[in-house]
Amino acid sequence: MKILVAVKQVAALDEDFAIRDDGRDVDSDFFIRDLNEWDDFSLEEAVKIRESSAEPVEVVVVSVGPDEADESLRKCLAKGADRAIRVWDTCIEYSDSIAIARVLAAVAKREAPNMLFAGVQSSDQSFASTGIAAAALLGWPHAAVVSNLTCTPGANLAVFRRELEGGLLHEVEIQCPAVLTIQLGINTPRYASLRSIKQAAAKPIEVLSLSDLALGAADVGEAGSSSRVRRMYVPDKARAQLIEGDAAQQAARLAQIIHAFKGAAS
Amino acid sequence: MARDPKHDILFQPIKIGPKTLRNRFYQVPHCIGAGSDKPGFQAAHRSLKAEGGWAGINTEYCSIHPEADDTHRLSARIWDAGDVRNLRAMTDHIHHYGSLAGVELWYGGSHAPCMESRATPRGPSQYASEFETLTYCKEMDLDDIATVQQYYVDAALRSRDAGFDIVYVYGAHSYLPLQFLSPYYNKRKDKYGGSLENRARFWLETLEKVRRAVGQDCAIATRFAVDTLYGDTGVEVENDGMKFIALADPLVDLWDVDVGDIAEWGEDAGPSRFYQQGHQVPWTRFVKQVAKKPVLGVGRFTDPEKMTEIVTKGIADIIGAARPSISDPWLPKKIEEGRYDDIRVCIGCNVCISRWEIGGPPMICTQNATAGEEYRRGWHPEKFPKRGTEDSILVVGAGPAGSECARVLLERGYTVHLYDTAAKVGGHLNSVVTLPGLGEWGYHRDYRELQINKLVKKNKQSQVALGQKPMTAETALTYGAEKIVIATGSSWNTDGTNCLSHDPIPGADASKADQLTPEQVLEGKKAIGKRVVILNADTYFMAPSLAEKLAVAGHDVTVVTGVHLANYMHFTLEYPNMMRRMHELHIKEIHNAFSSRIETGRLEVYDIFGDGSKRTYRGRGQLPREANKSQRWVEFDSLVLVTGRHSNNSLYTELKARQGEWQKNGVKDVYLIGDAEAPRLIADATFTGHRLAREIEEAKAQLPLPYKREVAVWGTAHMPGGNFELEYKT
Numbered sequence A: 001m002k003i004l005v006a007v008k009q010v011a012a013l014d015e016d017f018a019i020r021d022d023g024r025d026v027d028s029d030f031f032i033r034d035l036n037e038w039d040d041f042s043l044e045e046a047v048k049i050r051e052s053s054a055e056p057v058e059v060v061v062v063s064v065g066p067d068e069a070d071e072s073l074r075k076c077l078a079k080g081a082d083r084a085i086r087v088w089d090t091c092i093e094y095s096d097s098i099a100i101a102r103v104l105a106a107v108a109k110r111e112a113p114n115m116l117f118a119g120v121q122s123s124d125q126s127f128a129s130t131g132i133a134a135a136a137l138l139g140w141p142h143a144a145v146v147s148n149l150t151c152t153p154g155a156n157l158a159v160f161r162r163e164l165e166g167g168l169l170h171e172v173e174i175q176c177p178a179v180l181t182i183q184l185g186i187n188t189p190r191y192a193s194l195r196s197i198k199q200a201a202a203k204p205i206e207v208l209s210l211s212d213l214a215l216g217a218a219d220v221g222e223a224g225s226s227s228r229v230r231r232m233y234v235p236d237k238a239r240a241q242l243i244e245g246d247a248a249q250q251a252a253r254l255a256q257i258i259h260a261f262k263g264a265a266s
Numbered sequence B: 001m002a003r004d005p006k007h008d009i010l011f012q013p014i015k016i017g018p019k020t021l022r023n024r025f026y027q028v029p030h031c032i033g034a035g036s037d038k039p040g041f042q043a044a045h046r047s048l049k050a051e052g053g054w055a056g057i058n059t060e061y062c063s064i065h066p067e068a069d070d071t072h073r074l075s076a077r078i079w080d081a082g083d084v085r086n087l088r089a090m091t092d093h094i095h096h097y098g099s100l101a102g103v104e105l106w107y108g109g110s111h112a113p114c115m116e117s118r119a120t121p122r123g124p125s126q127y128a129s130e131f132e133t134l135t136y137c138k139e140m141d142l143d144d145i146a147t148v149q150q151y152y153v154d155a156a157l158r159s160r161d162a163g164f165d166i167v168y169v170y171g172a173h174s175y176l177p178l179q180f181l182s183p184y185y186n187k188r189k190d191k192y193g194g195s196l197e198n199r200a201r202f203w204l205e206t207l208e209k210v211r212r213a214v215g216q217d218c219a220i221a222t223r224f225a226v227d228t229l230y231g232d233t234g235v236e237v238e239n240d241g242m243k244f245i246a247l248a249d250p251l252v253d254l255w256d257v258d259v260g261d262i263a264e265w266g267e268d269a270g271p272s273r274f275y276q277q278g279h280q281v282p283w284t285r286f287v288k289q290v291a292k293k294p295v296l297g298v299g300r301f302t303d304p305e306k307m308t309e310i311v312t313k314g315i316a317d318i319i320g321a322a323r324p325s326i327s328d329p330w331l332p333k334k335i336e337e338g339r340y341d342d343i344r345v346c347i348g349c350n351v352c353i354s355r356w357e358i359g360g361p362p363m364i365c366t367q368n369a370t371a372g373e374e375y376r377r378g379w380h381p382e383k384f385p386k387r388g389t390e391d392s393i394l395v396v397g398a399g400p401a402g403s404e405c406a407r408v409l410l411e412r413g414y415t416v417h418l419y420d421t422a423a424k425v426g427g428h429l430n431s432v433v434t435l436p437g438l439g440e441w442g443y444h445r446d447y448r449e450l451q452i453n454k455l456v457k458k459n460k461q462s463q464v465a466l467g468q469k470p471m472t473a474e475t476a477l478t479y480g481a482e483k484i485v486i487a488t489g490s491s492w493n494t495d496g497t498n499c500l501s502h503d504p505i506p507g508a509d510a511s512k513a514d515q516l517t518p519e520q521v522l523e524g525k526k527a528i529g530k531r532v533v534i535l536n537a538d539t540y541f542m543a544p545s546l547a548e549k550l551a552v553a554g555h556d557v558t559v560v561t562g563v564h565l566a567n568y569m570h571f572t573l574e575y576p577n578m579m580r581r582m583h584e585l586h587i588k589e590i591h592n593a594f595s596s597r598i599e600t601g602r603l604e605v606y607d608i609f610g611d612g613s614k615r616t617y618r619g620r621g622q623l624p625r626e627a628n629k630s631q632r633w634v635e636f637d638s639l640v641l642v643t644g645r646h647s648n649n650s651l652y653t654e655l656k657a658r659q660g661e662w663q664k665n666g667v668k669d670v671y672l673i674g675d676a677e678a679p680r681l682i683a684d685a686t687f688t689g690h691r692l693a694r695e696i697e698e699a700k701a702q703l704p705l706p707y708k709r710e711v712a713v714w715g716t717a718h719m720p721g722g723n724f725e726l727e728y729k730t
């Protein structure tokens, strides 16, 4: 059995940051990068399946991203992934989640796993669509926001639960291969020991280009995307002020502000 | 990140007499245990604050003459040219960073026992110190008054020569000028006693004389307790307090105001257990109604919002701080740079103060392990040497010692894994902070937690693994760390082992339903009955804190104590209000008594001094005194055993036992720090973690490196050009 786990190196903002010159994203100098929080859980779920299985299970992590993403892939290797694949080509930049899903679907075709796990969403973009889009492109059954999973390797069926409104639980059976997006809290992700971190540092990471996946420049980047970021900005902060003084003074000040706001002479 | 513009006001310069403070952050005089005898310590500790942005930095109280000799406590002294030379190191180093140096000229009256000088202190009237034991002063006649005022003038001139910019006439904390002002001390009938004008005369004349001597070159400050908190038997702010300020205002360039006296100076240096930030404001807010000169106020200000409010609301012009400047010498700089969450907030435990109260060993701080170590160990609070090796380090235990060790190792660039069974950084502090009044102690944990999380983001190989299974020796050995630090803390004894018998107490067993350890009380899982007895052999806060907690919850609490209950709280200035609290809550104390055995529902109690007073040799196997027959039974529904602690060091001992396997597992060394090595103050546990992190490259890093000592050197006289030889007057 093979489980492919799609992971993302997300960007968190540093205390101070600036918007890029083109106004469409934060200047990447201000990013602190780390593995997406949800992906810790989907990786742990895959590793747990391997550990509890009698038959061999291979856990392969894949990420679409530049060199820096190796750091997150190594973290996954330290926490128990067997292999890591990174796909990159400069034309992948500016891809939306559908274009990224296209790349992941191509990797899934090449690897032919029994299941593809993805986090419910990424903490930086929060579209919650990459995993589901990959399922659509692959034509596989899928389920989103999985909070409990039972899967016997070799059975070709997985049973999972989802939490619904009003405290209801939804228990569903799904035919493999399938795509599941995994929710936070489904398990307790493990920490890597220093030994496994050191071992992961020495493991190879397979790097694939678009041509390795039979994709072209038109499939990714802005060309292959269905949406486009227009601008990213910090909204004006609402302003608040404390009006001090006795009731009469406060009323007078309030009237003054309202006049000024309406543009009337006070 | 830039600072919030609303804090700009804290960075406006302000003129004080002939000098200008570059901003509104001011380290008021406070003791550190350096004085004039440890000039390196003095210079380093104070100038680090100048580097950290404090605009004015003072000595501790500085004696003007051998008649003000506070031995056994440690003051600075400016008695002679030898002291001038030594204090010059401090002023030079402060000036290097563009700050002003101040000296707090002090004369103690009978509060100075003169145990070194054997001089006779003088005072406004003859009285026995309520603070010292067995110390009376001589009532001053008019010649004495002129003489002592000249001491101030001469000391002021020496201060100027030593490079001080601000010269104080120190009248807070019940020292001489206030003794004249307060009818509590001053019973005179002449022109120095009686009416306010008369009682103020000594202080005003002294200010005038000092001003005449050095006022051209130095700013003249006075520290004044505007309310001694005794009502009209002392100084009341809305009465003599404000009147005195009006009288003295033309003679000072800076008012440094506080409240309280010396015997209970915890009302000024308020511990967080009883007082919050800004607790003196209800008294000191009156000062600016009268004073035309800049005013500085204290009150453990650590929060820039509160500081800004103090200045903008006109309560004070300058933020005075002692403890916040010890806990974070770079507080102003961090505010200036907008690094608000990097501020190491003073927790208000008063452990710094405890050292002065104990008699002047070097100051320590619970939050800032580098306090007092600046000169002798060369530790800068904000700068760390880069790591010396590529070793990665496993720290087991995220309590005060482990988290500090991990923080400093991370600052140094090491790869660190911090590991704990608890879901939160902080170790035993996480439960200690739930005790009455100790919430602010949590800042110790918060600072480390936040810094470690920031640092771990920078070093991707590092991590904080919380909520883990207890670490076994096997896991630790094979973890892949070159160095392993064990910081597994300590626990309270479950069998009554104590500092009096050094043995368990028969029948003591916290696994029984009606006996509890402090941890079990704090955990809240075990039922506690109505009548609680706390059996105590610990000298710090645990027994009184638990007594308070349980009494508040409605239990009848009796403390049976074989040691001086809460003794260390005398030193942290928490004692008086702790005792008041125990009275309010009707907590009974059976003191000088301990337990010889425990049965279900009752313990046998004996008087410590219940055996015979005559000691005679009675032969082998015989006690030299008449046997203790004071035993009686005391009943309880629940018994809390606060008898002693022991280190949780089994992981360390197991790893030591497997030393033969270290090498093949790549383990170079294993260390033991904090309470796991020996139970101690949080400040000292924190220190051991910090110390190891700084010295971990050493071949035997478990043992501290020697530090640079500052002692009198044989062959060198204290007085420049003086004689050091043995000589007798014959």
Ligand code: SF4
Pocket: B322, B323, B324, B326, B327, B345, B346, B347, B348, B349, B350, B351, B352, B353, B364, B365, B366, B367, B368
């Ligand atoms: S010892 Fe305690 S009270 Fe003193 S400065 Fe440090 S944290 Fe504050």
